[in-house]
Amino acid sequence: MHAQMLTLGPLVLPWAGLLALLAWLSGSTLHDRLLRRAGLPPGPHAWALALAVLAAARLAFVLRYAGDYAAAPWTALDIRDGGWAPIWGWAAGAVYAGVLWLRRRPARRAVAAGLAAGACLWLAGQLALRLAQPRTPITLPDWQGVALDARSVRLSDLQGRPLVVNLWASWCPPCRREMPVLRQAQQQHPQVRFLWVDQGEAPEVVLAFARAQGLPEADVLLDVRSELGQRLGHRALPTTLFFGADARLAAVRSGELSAATLAEHLARIRPPPLSGQLPKQ
Structure with missing residues (x-):
């Protein structure tokens, strides 16, 4: 359960x-x-x-x-x-x-x-x-995906900065509806890293959808075998996971996000002090 x-x-x-x-x-x-x-x-x-x-x-x-x-x-x-x-x-x-x-x-x-x-x-x-709730905190898994810009991204290497991971697919209507909300939040919160991890679709399908939505290709990852959702125990789409800078899972939203519910969940991950430069995306 x-x-x-x-x-x-x-x-x-x-x-x-x-x-x-x-x-x-x-x-x-x-x-x-x-x-x-x-x-x-x-x-x-x-x-x-x-x-x-x-x-x-x-x-x-x-x-x-x-x-x-x-x-x-x-x-x-x-x-x-x-x-x-x-x-x-x-x-x-x-x-x-x-x-x-x-x-x-x-x-x-x-x-x-x-x-x-x-x-x-x-x-x-x-x-x-x-x-x-599991007594042992859930942390960023050691999972690696390939972004649309052909670079590999390993989630466990992203510790040190708040991270939002959105599990989605282009055939999922609520996934499509919440995309503008997530994209706007990414622009409003540069101290938070946003990743869109597609579940089970062909690269050409994901690329066409990402370009139509204006998603940064470096932040859209391919998960052809839907491994990440299974590993984290979330098969429903869309599902959005919120990790703090300490790499611990702070909140999960299974279902469509609005700007308000996204703001509510973002409040649970505290960004690091704005001293020095932020990690590059």
């Missing part, structure tokens, strides 16, 4: 999303049972509470990274980028339950119990995922 993803054959699912679904199912089931015991109809609270939690979690994230959404505000509605602030979502749920309690609504006890059950399951799941 990977600490962040559940792999079922060709299907790869994020544990965070599954935990949120299980938390809602457990909370809503308890809520409905308590209402039936009290002789009350289920009512809309289970759905309304879930919507309040999700809306608050998304809104808090969007407000935190408002500058990244400013150029295209409508993209804030695209939740495929995985941008959430869970603590604020649960806080909104507590406010919802608190209002029902202050108004002495008949469903207040059931709502509070359902919210507590969902929150406890979610917290327990988060703790389990944290404990499932």
Whole structure:
């Protein structure tokens, strides 16, 4: 089991999303049972509470990274980028339950119990995922690829500078959509090295796509046998891995990145002090 993803054959699912679904199912089931015991109809609270939690979690994230959404505000509605602030979502749920309690609504006890059950399951799941993380830090693997400019690049030699490794393929729609975001981030963060490692495609296909996207040929690597993704335990595309200057894996994003979620993950890798010259690409 990977600490962040559940792999079922060709299907790869994020544990965070599954935990949120299980938390809602457990909370809503308890809520409905308590209402039936009290002789009350289920009512809309289970759905309304879930919507309040999700809306608050998304809104808090969007407000935190408002500058990244400013150029295209409508993209804030695209939740495929995985941008959430869970603590604020649960806080909104507590406010919802608190209002029902202050108004002495008949469903207040059931709502509070359902919210507590969902929150406890979610917290327990988060703790389990944290404990499932490997005790030995994951570091840059000793893997070597050939860039489109015909130079060999060995990942283990890149220690000393923050590194972003994007696993992608040209046939993957979310990979194509996030390319401009990654390219812009590369231009905005010269202290961070960005590498695009194509998984399993022919060199001529990768070269044509990279030139169309304006990707630097020195930063686009070929992985014809998809070895790197298998070695790191990430088969889903796109997957972006964030390594600190100490070569340790600091964060992983499986799925499409937006400018905001990319900024969130980049914040986890601290660039070295800007003294002297930066390493050459």
